[in-house]
Amino acid sequence: MRLKVLSDKAKEAIEVQFPSYPDKRSVLLPALRIAQEEIGYLSESAMIDVADLLGLTPVQVYEVATFYSQYNLKPVGKYLIQVCKTLSCALVGAGSIVTYLQEKLGIRTGETTSDGLFTLKLVECLAACGSAPMMQINDRYYEQLTPEKMDRILEDLKRDGKSPLATGPFMLPVMGERS
Numbered sequence: 001m002r003l004k005v006l007s008d009k010a011k012e013a014i015e016v017q018f019p020s021y022p023d024k025r026s027v028l029l030p031a032l033r034i035a036q037e038e039i040g041y042l043s044e045s046a047m048i049d050v051a052d053l054l055g056l057t058p059v060q061v062y063e064v065a066t067f068y069s070q071y072n073l074k075p076v077g078k079y080l081i082q083v084c085k086t087l088s089c090a091l092v093g094a095g096s097i098v099t100y101l102q103e104k105l106g107i108r109t110g111e112t113t114s115d116g117l118f119t120l121k122l123v124e125c126l127a128a129c130g131s132a133p134m135m136q137i138n139d140r141y142y143e144q145l146t147p148e149k150m151d152r153i154l155e156d157l158k159r160d161g162k163s164p165l166a167t168g169p170f171m172l173p174v175m176g177e178r179s
Helices: 008-015 024-039 044-054 058-067 087-091 094-105 147-160
Strands: 079-084 118-123 135-137 140-142
Touching (some): 079 094
Parallel strands (some): 079 118
């Protein structure tokens, strides 16, 4: 027998979404976000729980979870740094920002610092082309990046858990904001 990982609270948070959508399968994106907030990433068991709740196959859930960059299939650090790598950001220095972060944090893309604080990831367009280069840390945007801004942001996060250099939230939290 497989161990279910989603709590009753998470299941209820998913089920409360049902009336807002034409059918259960349409709740998949918010359900994945709720599951990820519950355990920190989308484990195989969590995706199977979501599939069971929505009447989908685990493969259907996995296909969606791997398509969108906001879902993590393995544990990430307290601060998930996602640097936009698309053309607009690349043309104005995203590559040098990534290199700077790798050197500063002592990790490569896809890795997490040994203290568990930071995970670095490259993602496709985050829809802030006019203020590139940019990144998203958890659900907050940081735009017009420079090495000096990066130093300040990382220090702010280590010290205070937030940075005033954030330019806004990306999306509203479903079950509570990840800090």
